[in-house]
Amino acid sequence: MKIYIDTPFQAPVKAMLHAGTKGDELVFKDEIEDESVQLNALLYADILFGNPLPVERLQQATNLKWVQLASTGFEYYSGIKTPALVTNLNDYYAQPCAETVVAGIMSLYRGIDRFSVLKNEAHWVGYPMRAGLQLLKHKKVIILGSGNIARQVAKILSGFDCGITFFARTAPDAILRTPEQLVGALPKADIVIACLPGTTQTKGLFTTAMIQNMKESALFCNIGRGNLLEDEGALVDALMNKKIGGAVLDVTATEPLPREHALWKCPNTILSQHTGGGNITEQEGIALFFLDNLSSFKKGYALKNVIQLEKGY
């Protein structure tokens, strides 16, 4: 088989992939300098591993039988057609994303963000910091979404006896199902955690009215997609004027966040720079998943995480 690998893997991971694909022809995009040679290799490939850009590349590669995306989300391929079977990473990033957003929340509550800056300055404040700390225990949390990240967040929060309410259109245990119900529930929430994928239905879903309905101490957290907010400026305004308690943002409308962006200056805000899915063994894990699916593909078995590219999620 001709396998085209679009993701720039580190050398040890490449070695893993070589070892696991003996007899196949492996082409790594990042080992080819010339763009037309890259495209040619893609056009002749049977299998694609990775997320080619621009997205039209995927549509051009009509020889592909199977595409293993190296991501969970794939909304940017919406409208792209391919005859290939397409698989994604499904819940691969759920645990790291859940841990990042809870780490951010706990940092705000226990002052770790401030202590990290103080450490940098060798500056001891000590006792007076205590009055600014809070507990995660028993907090009332609204989780937007009911997918893998949402479930992992809920599992972690169970260790803190949080009261959790899901907002989701169809999940059986979601009490909040409409934007109107969400608006009504927000004034009582201590924490809102958005774990929604990027779709046409989630774009701008969290409105300025919703931000304004949050209580003064509440935290807004987003581990999903940056376009969830109707107006990111309204969040900046709420943070700058202490209309809400703080924010944990793994994603923002613009990434990388420009140096002059107002979010850098917002108090009580954690910016985790779209690393929520990160993990020291992230690349090895993705490669192992591919090799496992490859083995199924060769045997004609069902692949894991088959998606419909046009569905958007």
Added chain:
Amino acid sequence: MKIYIDTPFQAPVKAMLHAGTKGDELVFKDEIEDESVQLNALLYADILFGNPLPVERLQQATNLKWVQLASTGFEYYSGIKTPALVTNLNDYYAQPCAETVVAGIMSLYRGIDRFSVLKNEAHWVGYPMRAGLQLLKHKKVIILGSGNIARQVAKILSGFDCGITFFARTAPDAILRTPEQLVGALPKADIVIACLPGTTQTKGLFTTAMIQNMKESALFCNIGRGNLLEDEGALVDALMNKKIGGAVLDVTATEPLPREHALWKCPNTILSQHTGGGNITEQEGIALFFLDNLSSFKKGYALKNVIQLEKGY
């Protein structure tokens, strides 16, 4: 009753105490400038609320019938004698302490300490940070101690499916009971969390040999007492030379940590400046606990959290 209040409470908490002690004579130490007048008020008091310093003050006040300490630990009163009944705050600080140490661990694993410093500099790094991140899920944790903090830490970690081993002399579920057993178990631990009180038995309990037995990626965390380490310099050495993965220290041998102290410069280290017990409602909570015990005291009922001062814990 004459009640002497040693703890410097904020005005709203003082108002709470006044409201809850109608008919009693309340004296707040921080409202008296003259030290001899302060001492006199203490000597005539029936009830003391707070932790007088120097510790000999407690021994001088022989008229006291009841002392409510505003702390959990009381090792610094060791050797002090008083005819009064003494109560402490027992598990009052367990949840905040447990949350602080887990917040520190999660920050190191998910990079929140680094993102906090980067935010301060409006500096986006993004994707390359991912390879430095880790997961708390499934980590092997040794918890030193089996008291209230240790139990709360274990409860929180249950949400991450961590493998937990307790080190404690007598707790029924502690597998590690001797320093030798601890030394033997350390090479397999991802995280060591010290939740031990300050006693003659815990002083210097964590030896340099133990630090040296920890694995390269392991975290050392201390939410107990700063004198647990046989040699804090050995920890500094391990951190500076990347012999261990990092540290979360709420307590240190010297507090406040002097500006020139080597710990400020140690990489992958969270210094939470002895705020582990902190909480926005900390003072109100302590005052409510006192008022509740006061009501029992007046009725002749048993008090909560009676301790033996001489036992040291």
